[in-house]
Amino acid sequence: MLASGPRAAGTPLHDLHLRLTVDLQLNIVDAEAASDAVPYPGHCDTIAPDYKKQLVGLNLMKGFRHELKQRLAGISGCTHLTELAQILPTAAVQAFANDVWSTNDAATEDQGVPRHKPFQLDKCHALRTDGAAVAQFYPRWVAKAAPGGA
Numbered sequence: 001m002l003a004s005g006p007r008a009a010g011t012p013l014h015d016l017h018l019r020l021t022v023d024l025q026l027n028i029v030d031a032e033a034a035s036d037a038v039p040y041p042g043h044c045d046t047i048a049p050d051y052k053k054q055l056v057g058l059n060l061m062k063g064f065r066h067e068l069k070q071r072l073a074g075i076s077g078c079t080h081l082t083e084l085a086q087i088l089p090t091a092a093v094q095a096f097a098n099d100v101w102s103t104n105d106a107a108t109e110d111q112g113v114p115r116h117k118p119f120q121l122d123k124c125h126a127l128r129t130d131g132a133a134v135a136q137f138y139p140r141w142v143a144k145a146a147p148g149g150a
Helices: 048-055 064-072 079-085 088-096 132-137
Strands: 015-022 028-037
Touching: 015 079, 015 088, 028 048, 048 064, 048 079, 064 079, 064 088
Parallel strands: none
Antiparallel strands: 015 028
């Protein structure tokens, strides 16, 4: 049991949100943290404004995780919100793919010759080069089975 008392069954211990607004260079231009359910109400949920102050101005692709730890680790932040924030660069890359980086299969062509495999392939289960999504959306990059292989 928590020092702050028992919770009714089905009541969340944590219900946290972190929302960012970023520009096309992946600079954070606005941030909002919310702690709707916390183990120590009136205490845990007072740090949210600091996330805006500390995150706005950072770039998700240029030292973000280091700066995050410098600014919001330990007593300067909420452990859970700071841990959640560490995945923001990955989420932004996925969200902005093709707006910031060309991810289109045809965009890797120069007069019919592929330059390089799109960066996102083989970075997750869905976009594995031996999988159906790559076969459908990036057919030129499908991994071919070795002759005599299974």
